[in-house]
Amino acid sequence: MSDDVVAVPEAARRASNCSDADYQALYDRSLNDSEAFWLEQARRIEWIKAPTVAGNWSFDDRVDIKWFEDGQLNACWNCVDRHAITTPDRLALIFEPDEPDAETRQITYAQMRADIARFGNALLAMGVERGDRVTIYMPMVPEAIYAMLACARIGAVHSVVFGGFSPEALRGRIEDCDSRFVITADAGRRGGRDIPLKANVDAALDGGAPVSGVMTVRVTGADVAMTEGRDRWYHEAVAAVDDDCPCVPMNAEDPLFILYTSGSTGKPKGVLHTTGGYMVWTALTFAYAFDHKEDDIFFCTADVGWITGHSYVAYGPLACGATQLIFEGVPNYPDESRFWAITEKHKVSILYTAPTAIRALMREGPEPVKKHDRSSLRILGTVGEPINPEAWRWYRNTVGNSRVPVVDTWWQTETGGIMLTTLPGAHDMKPGWAGLPMFGVRPLLVDNDGQRIEGTAEGNLCISRSWPGQARTVYGDHARFRQTYFSTYEGLYFTGDGARRDENGYYRITGRVDDVINVSGHRMGTAEIESALVLHDQVAEAAVVGFPHEVKGQGIYCYVTTNAGVDMTADLEAELRQHVRKEIGPVATPDHIHLTPALPKTRSGKIMRRILRKIAEGDTKSLGDTSTLADPGVVASLIENRRPA
Ligand code: WT7
Numbered sequence: 241m242s243d244d245v246v247a248v249p250e251a252a253r254r255a256s257n258c259s260d261a262d263y264q265a266l267y268d269r270s271l272n273d274s275e276a277f278w279l280e281q282a283r284r285i286e287w288i289k290a291p292t293v294a295g296n297w298s299f300d301d302r303v304d305i306k307w308f309e310d311g312q313l314n315a316c317w318n319c320v321d322r323h324a325i326t327t328p329d330r331l332a333l334i335f336e337p338d339e340p341d342a343e344t345r346q347i348t349y350a351q352m353r354a355d356i357a358r359f360g361n362a363l364l365a366m367g368v369e370r371g372d373r374v375t376i377y378m379p380m381v382p383e384a385i386y387a388m389l390a391c392a393r394i395g396a397v398h399s400v401v402f403g404g405f406s407p408e409a410l411r412g413r414i415e416d417c418d419s420r421f422v423i424t425a426d427a428g429r430r431g432g433r434d435i436p437l438k439a440n441v442d443a444a445l446d447g448g449a450p451v452s453g454v455m456t457v458r459v460t461g462a463d464v465a466m467t468e469g470r471d472r473w474y475h476e477a478v479a480a481v482d483d484d485c486p487c488v489p490m491n492a493e494d495p496l497f498i499l500y501t502s503g504s505t506g507k508p509k510g511v512l513h514t515t516g517g518y519m520v521w522t523a524l525t526f527a528y529a530f531d532h533k534e535d536d537i538f539f540c541t542a543d544v545g546w547i548t549g550h551s552y553v554a555y556g557p558l559a560c561g562a563t564q565l566i567f568e569g570v571p572n573y574p575d576e577s578r579f580w581a582i583t584e585k586h587k588v589s590i591l592y593t594a595p596t597a598i599r600a601l602m603r604e605g606p607e608p609v610k611k612h613d614r615s616s617l618r619i620l621g622t623v624g625e626p627i628n629p630e631a632w633r634w635y636r637n638t639v640g641n642s643r644v645p646v647v648d649t650w651w652q653t654e655t656g657g658i659m660l661t662t663l664p665g666a667h668d669m670k671p672g673w674a675g676l677p678m679f680g681v682r683p684l685l686v687d688n689d690g691q692r693i694e695g696t697a698e699g700n701l702c703i704s705r706s707w708p709g710q711a712r713t714v715y716g717d718h719a720r721f722r723q724t725y726f727s728t729y730e731g732l733y734f735t736g737d738g739a740r741r742d743e744n745g746y747y748r749i750t751g752r753v754d755d756v757i758n759v760s761g762h763r764m765g766t767a768e769i770e771s772a773l774v775l776h777d778q779v780a781e782a783a784v785v786g787f788p789h790e791v792k793g794q795g796i797y798c799y800v801t802t803n804a805g806v807d808m809t810a811d812l813e814a815e816l817r818q819h820v821r822k823e824i825g826p827v828a829t830p831d832h833i834h835l836t837p838a839l840p841k842t843r844s845g846k847i848m849r850r851i852l853r854k855i856a857e858g859d860t861k862s863l864g865d866t867s868t869l870a871d872p873g874v875v876a877s878l879i880e881n882r883r884p885a
Pocket of ligand 1 (some may be wrong): 737
């Protein structure tokens, strides 16, 4: 390997549960003796009825994916009750509040079991039945995790919506899956500010979505309106029930949750995960990617609103009986040393965060890091977007004192869990490269014609066979599931990412090859932002592209044409920025609105996005072939007026 390789640290190698030889043997078995391998791995989970078959899937025609299909289990039992029996006093959750002086909460498995059982009974009392969809719109407090697991306990299907989404976006997600129940909080706290979650729910439901029950957790004590007959307080509801709430036996292929994610076209898709395969996959990947040990304190900084917060906050760690820290706030409040202060205070041993946070903290220099003791750290992880080698090195050297392994884990909402990574005690690291496939994962690269490319190469990243944690469908729209993931390259799952492969089989993700952008680790469809923009009554047309952003990874650049007679002013730009925030949420706030009299189009009227991307990137020397442009003058004017000037 080239000299930019970082060797696996000796201490990590010695402590590891899995050597390189173990990995090789397991990986080979996972492909060559897949049935036996997966039935064995399924034992990580306690089944009510153990499965006798592992995979039964096809990526052709209908696209039909099943795992462990004759098994029965309950996800909440696996994350909570079984540990409450064997290790009742072990801490499940350590809650670190937004304000560092506010009280932390320490919750044992026994306590959590009782709390979640009461929550389950409160949901039943509200009328929630097995199979019902329940929307969860919560801040990062223990009750967010309780809510998810309480749904799983009674067989309801949760759909968590990130608290940074607007009432409009929330309403769309409630309506799409016919959710008649919402769990929320009076307000959330992030970085010293309140987020009016209950008020947002009220606004979302104002439009007439037929929701019959809203359960509100009191978190900040904010004043909120309660609608008679529909709304109830969590603390009152759980006081009225006991903590005896059976875990409902679910079939392995019964839905566990829906999570909305953006694609290159249309509105967000409700990605559906089922119970058995997802549980096996999150438990397995958590155990191996983080080399988990009983006394670890695991800190994943993701919000439950994203898949990372599902697989590596709510399900994976708890399925393994881990102790984890959850954090209500943000990395830079009250100051830039917060992550490191938390690490010291709670003796965090595994930290899992996103490149955007690492880059933002790197800008503050080493001081905020150095003033805290980080000797408890054993493993550092990153996820969500490509990490630039500079940020990788800062993470490892400054945060990790050049001592601990870094795992760069590549995966997606649709993959349910980690797909590519190095194993901390087994594999050398290569900054910027995610690494090797997880057990059962068969990645391959194809060119634009769908031809497989072997050896050292760059291409479109596909996966050729199913794995247990794979999404099964798009809620209510299986045709869209097939179309999105299985129609580009026949018989293959297409990830939407480009990747390179080196001589050792390591993969480096080069980024999305479709019209999806990744802003601070948040996935966004450019089409979604365009739709929001054209809803504004002064906008005629919009084209949105990403551009490289030092901290966010990618920023949002919007080209907008206005209706006849509208003045293109700075005020209008500001208004449009607000408009997008209102339609989608603060996560989608455009960095630049570029008002322009015209967009570059081909003679047949197609917007030339390639050129718009180049201009946004500031790479105007190499615009490529512009011969098909209907009006070349448009491009010159766009270059001249590029934002920021
Ligand atoms: C997209 C999936 C996986 C949980 C968070 C995001 C990008 C994710 C990495 C990584 C390079 C990465 C990909 C992927 N991505 N992890 N380690 N290196 N890129 O989940 O919202 O479904 O987004 O995030 O582009 O397709 P998501």
